[in-house]
């Protein structure tokens with residue numbers, strides 16, 4: 262039996278339903294998080310919960326629980342579902358109210374949902390690397406909010422998949438921003454370069470872990486905008502996300518990145534990242 266968390270209660274997954282006038286359903290009026298679970302333990306849970314609060318706050322949704330309370334509820338959910346390796350999906354919406362663009366009265370409670378998904382690590386892709394396409398970034402200007410409104414991201418991902426690729430690298434004119442569901446990095450002359458965490462990208466939790474690992478291991482980092490030309494001319498390219506970890510990119514629009522094999526800095530960061538998983542969650546399954 263699988264369980265889900267709905268408004269503070271752990272109930273049967275099949276009974277976890279929300280109203281057709283939930284504002285998440287009608288407007289995408291909410292925010293979400295995906296938290297990775299290794300060995301039954303949540304990886305970087307505090308960072309995810311802090312970003313959840315920040316995203317909610319930036320659209321005027323107040324969480325009805327403290328992050329400590331949410332962490333405890335998620336722990337219980339993990340135990341009940343006996344999840345060892347997978348993801349927690351969690352979202353909060355502005356609640357249920359008669360359809361109106363205006364926010365409902367403040368006494369309308371938000372809807373908080375969480376459930377678990379079993380998911381292996383993408384080991385083969387991590388080993389071989391993945392292919393990508395380039396696509397114009399058509400999203401709004403608050404990509405720092407982890408909003409339920411993902412249409413721009415979905416269209417980009419679908420385009421990548423239809424081209425036989427894993428990810429779409431988005432760019433605003435010459436400026437590379439991020440993947441449809443990942444942050445993007447280039448390596449040039451040993452320097453890791455990735456877009457600054459401003460309103461044009463999501464400040465990835467994995468990105469923060471990776472930049473921390475670069476710092477500890479004396480790998481120079483430049484957080485700045487880089488161009489499509491720099492991307493094409495890079496020594497190495499990789500992407501990161503909660504589920505993709507440190508993922509080598511070996512092809513862009515049918516052209517190989519450098520020699521077409523994952524690069525040495527990318528490989529080092531993969532090793533450091535696995536050590537970080539082991540440090541936080543003890544065993545890597």
Ligand code: PSZ
Pocket residue numbers: 295414439440441442443444462463464465466467468501502503504505
């Ligand atoms: O399972 C999946 O496919 C996941 S889990 C998280 C993501 C994909 N992507 C998160 C994400 C994103 O959606 C965008 C637009 N930019 C960057 C990221 C990376 O964020 P973190 O590292 O926090 O997952």
